[in-house]
Amino acid sequence: MIELPSHEPADYRCPFCTIAGGAESEFTAWRDEHVLVQISLHWNPVNPGKALVIPLAHHENVYALPDELAGRIAHMVRRVAVAIRTGYPCDGVTVRQNNEPAGGQDVWHLHTHVTPRYIGDGKYQGVPVRADDREREHYASRLRERLR
Ligand SMILES: [Zn+2]
Structure with a gap:
């Protein structure tokens, strides 16, 4: 197997591990034993309610992801895309995952x-802004209903 570079600092305090290790918040739309869905803290003002699908286990990027977890994430991404498309007044959905x-x-x-x-x-073309907490709660509740 080819060794790929890591960009994670040695003393990194992972914000998603903090969320995964904590109690469910009002911004969480789904949580099971492998994956959680959280309404993003930042979004472009023209795309409110953006969701993040996050595995509970810490993996830096897609290169290091076990196949079984990759499958679970893909399954949840599809469900969230459908929930957003049917639960928000949007015209489409973009799925994106960044590495390095x-x-x-x-x-x-x-x-x-x-x-x-x-x-x-x-x-x-827009610049992301910090999302308003009440708006995040609103979108989390909307998605929660659709993901049940
Ligand atoms: Zn982490």
Whole structure:
């Protein structure tokens, strides 16, 4: 097997391991023994309610992911995409997963972005902002209902 570089600092305090190790929050839309779905802390203002699918186990990127967990994540990503498409007034959904700095990764725990999209939303021209907590709660509750 080819050894690929790690970008995770030795003293890294992983924000997703903190979430995974804590109690379910009002921003959590789903949690089982392998995966959780959290409404993102940051989103582009034109795409509110973006969700992150996060494995509970710490894996830096897709290269290191066990096949079985990759399958569970893909399954949940599909379910979240359908829940967003049917539960939000959006026109489409973008699924994105970043690896290494060159791939746009900035949290060293694998996660997949599932983003509602609107015709002509200009998502990639906009600047992400910190999401409002009440809006995050609102979207988490919407997704929770759809993922039951
Ligand atoms: Zn982690």
